[in-house]
Amino acid sequence: MIFYPDSEKIEKILNRGEIFEEKYLNSVIEIIQKVKKEGDRALIKLTKKFDNYDLEKKFYFERSELKTFYEKIPENLKVAFNRAKDNIEFFHQAQLEKTFLVESNGAVLGQKITPLEKVGIYVPGGKASYPSTVLMNAVPAKVAGVDKVYMMSPTSGGEINELVLGVAYLAGVDRVYLVGGAQAIAAFAYGTESVEKVDKIVGPGNIYVALAKKMVFGTVDIDMIAGPSEILILADDSADPTFVAADMLSQAEHDELASAITITDNEDLAKEIEQELISQLFKLERRSIAEKSLKEFGGILLVKNLEEGIDFVNKIAPEHFELCVRNPFEYLYKIKNAGAIFMGHYTPEAVGDYFAGPNHTLPTGGSARFFSPLGTYDFIKRSSIIQCSLGYLTKFGKNIMDMADSEGLTAHRDSVKYRMLNGFKTDI
């Protein structure tokens, strides 16, 4: 599983999740138009067709109904999810931005922060239906001050993930609709008789969900487009091969398109990690998935030195990045592109996936070059504030009028001119 910088594997990893999937586009557009036109009726028909579930039996759970699912959660999990929720709240509170005012040449300038009013969260059904997804999407919205948090999650052949519903209660979700796919996204974007139109849609989903989000972008806001997941580990001679291999497998078990790579300059360590991978794989429940992922998109990249390794990190722009080195803070500012950075030998990715506080919704597939983790900044909007005085216009009005004139926008110019003249009690 060891490979070298000249391998084609890097390109293969970077190109494994091409998002531009036109072949699904027409059916997604058709579904969106149908929901926009027919509302609930379309949701009922499409849910029968795709999920084999009858929405007329049960369309959604109100918050009061979710509570009964919360109460059924086993005690040890209740403690765990409550602690995780507290940690997520604590970190996201630290992210909150404040309204500010500053003074510039006599003008008052500022930026006002206002929470979004209504947010829709998509949570996949079936095997990828995770309670941690609910926490990581709903809690930051509530911390930001969002008034209504709605959730859509399809039943899996009529089956409902009760833990997901219980955690939805804990996370503060107001209502859960049993709808999935592109139709769920369309309902959030345009509203139906039963679904309130939201301001922003967040959460992971399959290719139909991803394309639908892209198509309704602008009508509502969306979070990033999620692709296949990855972990990249930079390890020096101080790294523990058992830990490193375990962390690679914790990513590889997700799905066959997942990528798990360790970069090191130490050949002995590389060989030990390889041995560990083989022995840990053997005991793994999701062995066949992890094995395929490792073979196609994983491995140990042996580099000349860690500087060369860091160039690869920034090129790959991993979703999860572990600094399994002696002095992780020495490397922190060399890392330009990474969704989350896990420092040192006692910070496995799983701590961030579930518990520590920062969000587990992270940019995938190299998009950490430009996307950020989900955060409270996703659930607020900003408004600029400007207040000028007659004195300001007297001083700078000529500049503004010259600029307006240079663009041929004379009404813009005149709006300043009338004030300068009227301000001096002169007729125009």
Next chain:
Amino acid sequence: MIFYPDSEKIEKILNRGEIFEEKYLNSVIEIIQKVKKEGDRALIKLTKKFDNYDLEKKFYFERSELKTFYEKIPENLKVAFNRAKDNIEFFHQAQLEKTFLVESNGAVLGQKITPLEKVGIYVPGGKASYPSTVLMNAVPAKVAGVDKVYMMSPTSGGEINELVLGVAYLAGVDRVYLVGGAQAIAAFAYGTESVEKVDKIVGPGNIYVALAKKMVFGTVDIDMIAGPSEILILADDSADPTFVAADMLSQAEHDELASAITITDNEDLAKEIEQELISQLFKLERRSIAEKSLKEFGGILLVKNLEEGIDFVNKIAPEHFELCVRNPFEYLYKIKNAGAIFMGHYTPEAVGDYFAGPNHTLPTGGSARFFSPLGTYDFIKRSSIIQCSLGYLTKFGKNIMDMADSEGLTAHRDSVKYRMLNGFKTDI
């Protein structure tokens, strides 16, 4: 031009810029695929076809070439644009976020801020080719620390807007390509022989540009999708009808889809504004555009009281919002949805369009419900930081393992378990 709360005009204004335009989608996808496949050759062919311009004559201007255009700018405009640039820099510096670390139950958590590396700015050609667009897009990118800022702007029938090129120099733009339309967006997203692939594309454009941005979203980041522009003014009896009418016209002159509305509870003022509009329209250079805009999407909405007016403001979620009232700060926190808020009688929209400092790229068509002005936050990305200790895992490892188990992800669980066991020097 006076209308009342029960008028259908409000709905008409909200629906005037429906973004979901499938009819152009196929040709946009075709152009994107062509550029992705053929690179420069596609850009040359498409530019010949759409702009009737031969890129082989001159493909782009380097920064050193832009300087000669800057030097040709008339002195009064040079002063105005330099002052505007300083103000834009000042305000956007106030927006900058900082990397932070916090401690939580013994774990170190944080958020690292890193500027994007390469950004592409689109500036329309022809009549809507504005030097202020260049300043408002490039300066925040440079303040955020972006290394390379590239610009695309089509020639208008071989004609080049020299002021736009000169201001591009002032704003710090590194290179200007004479390419427009969907092909410019595709080149930024995928790169060609002459165009470097960027991390984010910003800037306004026509429907082809807007759709192309939407289609490449995910491959790169984009800013919001810009629609037709609007101004909304809330005026009490202290408002000056001359100023109010002038500000309405400064929006209406932009294009026929623009919307300019004043809301007031004062019937005398409403009538005076109406009179002013008629008399100012008469003198206006872009009279026919402004007249059509006012007729279709503009007017004076007479309400019972200003509270009712504020409900309309939040419903319309205007791009530009003027508080032409005696005590504007009294109303500030009642305004939930607005791109920019102009306070009092001496802050015409034009001050913000050109000069004061906050960005003039603002959410349009009601999208101030969820979008923000362009800002330095558009040109950075965040990475989460997590550092745990063995003590942290000892204390909370059980919780994390329980959560992983509840999701059936045993390799996630084991990555914690190996550390807890190895930490105690015990074999697994």
